[in-house]
Amino acid sequence: MDMLTLLIADDETPARNRLRDLISDIAHVQIVAEAHNGKEAVELVVQHSPDVVLMDIRMPLMDGIEAAHHLQLLSTPPKLIFTTAFDAYAIKAFELSAIDYLLKPIRQERLETALSKVRALRPEQIASLKPLQAMRTHLSIHERGRVVLVPLNEVMYFRAEQKYVTVRTAEREYLLEDSLTQLEIEFGDRLLRLHRNCLVAKPFIAGFEKRTIMNEDAQIEQQWVAILKGVPETIPVSRRQQHLIKTI
Numbered sequence: 001m002d003m004l005t006l007l008i009a010d011d012e013t014p015a016r017n018r019l020r021d022l023i024s025d026i027a028h029v030q031i032v033a034e035a036h037n038g039k040e041a042v043e044l045v046v047q048h049s050p051d052v053v054l055m056d057i058r059m060p061l062m063d064g065i066e067a068a069h070h071l072q073l074l075s076t077p078p079k080l081i082f083t084t085a086f087d088a089y090a091i092k093a094f095e096l097s098a099i100d101y102l103l104k105p106i107r108q109e110r111l112e113t114a115l116s117k118v119r120a121l122r123p124e125q126i127a128s129l130k131p132l133q134a135m136r137t138h139l140s141i142h143e144r145g146r147v148v149l150v151p152l153n154e155v156m157y158f159r160a161e162q163k164y165v166t167v168r169t170a171e172r173e174y175l176l177e178d179s180l181t182q183l184e185i186e187f188g189d190r191l192l193r194l195h196r197n198c199l200v201a202k203p204f205i206a207g208f209e210k211r212t213i214m215n216e217d218a219q220i221e222q223q224w225v226a227i228l229k230g231v232p233e234t235i236p237v238s239r240r241q242q243h244l245i246k247t248i
Contacts, residue, residue: 002028003028003029003030004028004029004030004051004052004115005030005031005032005048005049005050005051005052006023006029006030006031006032006050006051006052006053006054006115007031007032007033007034007035007041007044007045007048007050007052007053007054007078008020008031008033008034008035008053008054009034009035009036009037009038009040009041009053009054009055009056009059009064009067010034010035010036010054010056010059010083011036011037011056011058011059011060012056015056015083015104016034018105018106019054019083019106019111020034022106022108022111023111025108026111026112026115029115032048032050033047033048033050036059037059037060037061037062038055038059038061038062038063038064038066038067038070039061039062039067039137039138039149040061041053041055041062041064041067041071042062042067042070042071042147042149043149045071045074045078046074046146046147049076049078050078051078051079051118052078052079052080052081052115052118053071053078053079053080053081054081054083054102055067055068055080055081055082055083056082056083056084057082057083057084057087057090057132058084058085061137062137062138063133063134064082065126065129065130065132065133065134066133066134066136066137066138068080068082068121068126068129069126069127069133069136069140070138070140070147070149072121072123072126073140073142073147074147075145077120077121079118079119079120079121080099080121080126081100081101081102081114081115081118082094082099082100082101082102083101083102083103083104083106084101084102084103084104085103085104086103086104089132090132091103093128093129093131093132094129096128097125097128097129098125099121099125099129100114100117100118102114135186135187136152136186136187137151137152137153138150138151138152139152139155139167139174139176139178141167141174141175141176142177143174148174150167150169150174152187152190153203154169154170155167155168155169155201156168156169156170156200156201156204156228156229156231157198157199157200157201157204157228157235158176158180158183158191158198158199159197159198159199160179160180160197160198161197163177164176164177165177165178165179165180165183168231170230170231180193180197180198180199183199184199187199190202190203192205192241192244193241194226194235194236194237194238194241194244195235195236195237195238195241196238198235198236200226200228200235203229204228204229204230205226205227205228205229206227206228206229207226207227208224208225208226208227208237208245209224209225209227210222210223210224210225211223211224211225211234223236223237224236224237224242224245225237
């Protein structure tokens with residue numbers, strides 16, 4: 001029988017210790033890494049490529065549901081078994097989606113049964129758990145066959161360009177396949193649509209000023225722009241959105 005490699009993701013040390021003890025009594029199962037939160041779990045999965053992840057739902061920095069969404073974007077995502085303390089709403093969601101879960105405190109027989117029948121989850125199964133997820137804290141960026149996690153609080157703006165959205169942080173730019181409309185719905189409290197093709201994060205707006213520019217018709221005109229903190233570039237403000245200048 002082939003060895004089953006496994007990653008434990010749980011922010012509570014006693015929970016990780018218990019799982020480690022239970023797994024030590026199961027033949028052909030090897031723990032390759034342990035994570036304290038969802039972000040660390042994603043990074044360790046990329047590094048170790050485990051067959052299975054035992055994923056707690058409630059974790060700091062990034063919860064298990066968001067981590068599962070990011071893992072589904074890998075070329076070969078691991079199989080997932082969620083672990084949770086008693087939560088009737090969560091358990092109903094798992095059962096309706098035919099997703100296996102382990103109820104804490106986890107028992108040896110139940111763990112062995114779950115591992116014996118573990119299977120890959122379909123994207124729509126993971127998507128069905130979205131009501132259990134806190135607001136997403138990171139974006140998944142595909143780069144050269146890997147997934148890069150970009151913290152949302154580092155994003156200065158999203159700008160639509162042809163088929164992709166450019167994500168700008170202070171350090172660099174990324175390309176994202178989400179639409180501006182989706183991003184505005186999900187993160188609208190944090191963003192301002194200053195132009196039809198650009199959403200700017202409120203915390204990175206240093207102010208506004210009027211500048212003289214040459215428009216597309218080679219005419220000189222005055223245009224409001226948003227000044228961003230920490231970078232020299234500015235974001236034009238469309239006439240339709242100039243009322244937002246007074247709200248900042």
